[in-house]
Amino acid sequence: MKYLHTMVRVTDLDASLRFYRDALGLEVTRQHNVPAGRFTLVYLAAQGQPEAEIELTHNWDPEPYTGGRSFGHVAYAVDDIYAACERLSAHGVVINRPPRDGRMAFVRSPDGISVELLQSGRALAPAEPWTSMPNVGTW
């Protein structure tokens, strides 16, 4: 038995790639356009870890996507949580739970999927502007 992927549905594929690829830093591993089914699948993974993918399903015919409490989040470890949050901020992503503790942050995808970032190894020393940054919304 082997873990393959977590699938989330996305409303806007371009906006989602800006979030998951450009802002979060995952790499696109493969993409399938399926005109017969009117959907596109894009798979992304952390560099050097292609076997643990996130699958973005983009249905060409719009449908409303709502979240739910049963699904929580997808979590990634990062080498520098401040650099990761800076890149997310630079892409216009709200840092819902800033890494005030140098250890943990939460953001949301354009469709509201909660993504947890955890500092690899030991927490970084607390640093501004994160230390005094308040929480925004829920995650």
Add this chain to the structure above:
Amino acid sequence: MKYLHTMVRVTDLDASLRFYRDALGLEVTRQHNVPAGRFTLVYLAAQGQPEAEIELTHNWDPEPYTGGRSFGHVAYAVDDIYAACERLSAHGVVINRPPRDGRMAFVRSPDGISVELLQSGRALAPAEPWTSMPNVGTW
């Protein structure tokens, strides 16, 4: 950057362990009881792949868990999709999408989380009782 886990919330931890551990075949990698926060975390992973976990969050104070369309499913490859579905059935799990094609099946956790099973490598030859088993509900 490294994938860590997908988190889902569970209403009944025992029922969830029967599903994820006993019926699906994942192994518990670690468990944290946090009385101060009134929650329990249980992490499971496929054997030999402890770095790709699913995290079950059980809040001791009940709250309603609903699904949502934005989250899709968690997917695992299995060595024998018929054996996997037989074990799930033996544990009372409905096979929502039976592996009629010897390749793919979907089931749901007690909280409605969709789990996809994919046959590793080539599809198995179509076989009863799966070939003539209808879909049940959605997944």
